[in-house]
Every structure is written in structure tokens, then in C-alpha cells.
Amino acid sequence: MSATYDSIPSVEIDPQGTYKYILIKLYEKNVKNEDGSEKFKYLVRATLPETLDTECVGGGRIKHNPDEKKIHVYGYSQGFGKADHAITKQLLDEKYTDYTVDWSDEGY
Numbered sequence: 001m002s003a004t005y006d007s008i009p010s011v012e013i014d015p016q017g018t019y020k021y022i023l024i025k026l027y028e029k030n031v032k033n034e035d036g037s038e039k040f041k042y043l044v045r046a047t048l049p050e051t052l053d054t055e056c057v058g059g060g061r062i063k064h065n066p067d068e069k070k071i072h073v074y075g076y077s078q079g080f081g082k083a084d085h086a087i088t089k090q091l092l093d094e095k096y097t098d099y100t101v102d103w104s105d106e107g108y
Contacts, residue, residue, distance in 0.1 A: 005031075005039075011095040012045040016066050021045070021073075022059035023083035029053055044091050058083030061107070071096060073103035 005028040013021065024043040031039040042057075059077025063070075071092055076082035085103035092101045 005041075008043065009095075010041065010043055010091045012043075013062055013064055013071075013092075016064055018061060018063040020059060020077065021062045021083075021088070022077060022080055023057050023088050025055040025057050027053040027055070042087050042091060044088050056080045060085060060088075062088075069096075069099045071099055071101045073101070074105070075107045076105075078108075 005026070008026065021044055024045065025040050026043050028039045033039050043054075044062075057080075059080045060073060060075040060083050063072040063074070065071070073085045073088050073092070082105065085105070089101050089103045092099070
């Protein structure tokens, strides 16, 4: 059974620790918006089902501290370049509403 576009959560991160992440642009195949542009949404994660088209638009690291309810996004991916951390922060803010989420271009 394949996942549908709307059922895929925007954010999936490990419960605790510091680890690499990627920002992905997920396209719904053969679906356009009313203005004719391709329908897509951003995702923060590492893997996706194969039935949807994706484009990796960068990466970095996420430091997740559930005890302090803090998430810090920073750095870049050597393979994919730096993600737009502002988009990643926005997606994390939507899921982790009781957390402090910040980001920086510093570090690797």
C-alpha cells in the first residue's frame, strides 16, 4: 500500500539527539495548483515512499532536546548543500508547538 500525498506528515525527526536532516520538496505526480504550478510541499526527514516524486533541496543538522523542549537547526549537508533553515523551522514550529525552535547557518 502506498502513502498518499496528504497523508505524509511534514515533519518526522528522531525523538532525541543531534543528527543530520534533509529538507525535501515533495511533488504530487500529475497534479497542478489552480494557477498551473506544480503541487508540492516541504518535508523534513530522511526517507520517503517511492510512489511520489521528491527533490532534495538541502540539509543540515537538528539538535532535539525533549527535556528542555528545544530544537536547534544548523549547518549544511556535504552532499545536498544547505537547506533553507527558515522553512525547516516553520515546519518544526507547526508540529512542536510547545517547543522553542531556532536555527543558525553556523556549524556542520
